[in-house]
Amino acid sequence: MANLKEVRNRIASVGSTMQITSAMKMVSASKLRRAQNSIIALRPYSALLSEIISKIMGDDTDLSDSDYGKKKKLDKVLLVVLTSNKGLCGGFNANIIKATKKRVEEIYKQDKYIKVDILSFGRKSTEFFRKQKGIEFAGDGDSIWDNLDFEHINKIAEDLMNKFKTGNYSQIEIIYNQFKNSASQIVTDEIFLPIQTPTKQKDKKSSSEGNLIFEPSVDILKESIIPQALKNQLFKCFIDSFASEHGARMTAMHKATDNAQGLLKELKLSYNKARQAAITNEIIEICSGAEALNE
Numbered sequence: 001m002a003n004l005k006e007v008r009n010r011i012a013s014v015g016s017t018m019q020i021t022s023a024m025k026m027v028s029a030s031k032l033r034r035a036q037n038s039i040i041a042l043r044p045y046s047a048l049l050s051e052i053i054s055k056i057m058g059d060d061t062d063l064s065d066s067d068y069g070k071k072k073k074l075d076k077v078l079l080v081v082l083t084s085n086k087g088l089c090g091g092f093n094a095n096i097i098k099a100t101k102k103r104v105e106e107i108y109k110q111d112k113y114i115k116v117d118i119l120s121f122g123r124k125s126t127e128f129f130r131k132q133k134g135i136e137f138a139g140d141g142d143s144i145w146d147n148l149d150f151e152h153i154n155k156i157a158e159d160l161m162n163k164f165k166t167g168n169y170s171q172i173e174i175i176y177n178q179f180k181n182s183a184s185q186i187v188t189d190e191i192f193l194p195i196q197t198p199t200k201q202k203d204k205k206s207s208s209e210g211n212l213i214f215e216p217s218v219d220i221l222k223e224s225i226i227p228q229a230l231k232n233q234l235f236k237c238f239i240d241s242f243a244s245e246h247g248a249r250m251t252a253m254h255k256a257t258d259n260a261q262g263l264l265k266e267l268k269l270s271y272n273k274a275r276q277a278a279i280t281n282e283i284i285e286i287c288s289g290a291e292a293l294n295e
Contacts, residue, residue: 004278007271014267018260024088025253028246032182035243039179039236046236049229068161068195068226072170076115077107078138078163080192081129082176082241083122085145089249092177092185093124099187100125100175104135117169121145121238148242150235157231164193176237177244183251185244190237195226 081100083093104116117138120126126140144152163169172193177185 004271004274007267007274011264011267011271014260014264018257018264021253021256021260025250025257028250028253032243032246032250035179035239035246038239039243042232042236042239046232049225049232053225053229067165067223068193068230071194072167074111074114074170076117076169078117078119078160078169078172079103080119080160080172080174081121081125082174082237083120083125084241084245085123085142086249087124088252089245090252092245092248093122095185095187096175096177097125097128099189100129103173103175103189144238145242148238150231153235153238154231157227157234160192160234161227161230169193174234174237176241177248179240179243179247182247185248188240190233192230192233195230 079100081096083096087093100118107114107116115136117136118125118129119138120129120140121142121144123142126142129135129137141156144156160172164172171191174188174190174192176188176190178188180186
C-alpha cells in the first residue's frame, strides 16, 4: 500500500505540473499573436524606409561624411544582447549566450587589444555576463520587456547613437533571435553602427531611378532619415526577440504538456496494476485464513 501512496502522490504532482505548462502555453500563444501582429504592421514601413534609403544613396555609397557611417578603427566594440527575463523557453537564452561568447572570442582573435563591452537586455544574459571575467559589463535594461514600445526603444537607440557619435565605441552590434515561426528562431548578429551601405543592384530599374531630384538636398535627407532608420532597425530587433521568446516558450510548454500527459497515462496504468495486485493479495489472504479456520 505504501507503493500505491507514492504513485498517487506522483500522479497528483504530474497533473499539477501539466496544468501549469498548459496555462503557460496559452499565455505565450496570446503574447505571440500580439507580437506577430506588431511585426506584420512594422514590415511594410521598414521595407518602404529601406527603399527610400536605397534611392537616396543611388550610386553614392560613401557614408564617411555621416556621423553614423564613419568607418573607425576597431578598438572598442559594444555587443547589445537580447534575451528574456524568464526561462522555460527551450534553448532561446542559451543560444544567444553561446553566440555572444563566440563573437567575443572572434573579436579577441582578430586583435587581443580590442575592448568588448556587453549591454544586456534580459535577466538571463545579465546574470550570466555579470559573473564572466575578461568581459566588461556595460549595464542592463531588463525592465524594457515589461513595457516594450517604440518610445522606450527610441531612447535606447538615441543613447547608442550618441555613444557611437562621440567615439565611445567604434562598432555596435546586436545579437538576438530573429523570428521565423513559432517552432524556430534564427540567432542573428547584426551590425547596428556604423550604418551599412545598401547593396548595389545593377539593373534597368535601379539605373532609371538613379537620376532623381531631391528637395531638400541629399545630405540633409541622409541626416534626417538615417537616425529614423536606425531606430526602426533597433525596434524591429526587439520585436523579433520578443516574438521569438514566446514562440520558443509556447513550443517548449506544448512539448512539456504532451510529455506530462504521456507520463500521467503510464503512472495511472502502474497505479491500476499495483492496486489490482494489492486487492488480489488481500483476497488470497482472506481465503487462506478461512481455509485455516475450517481445518
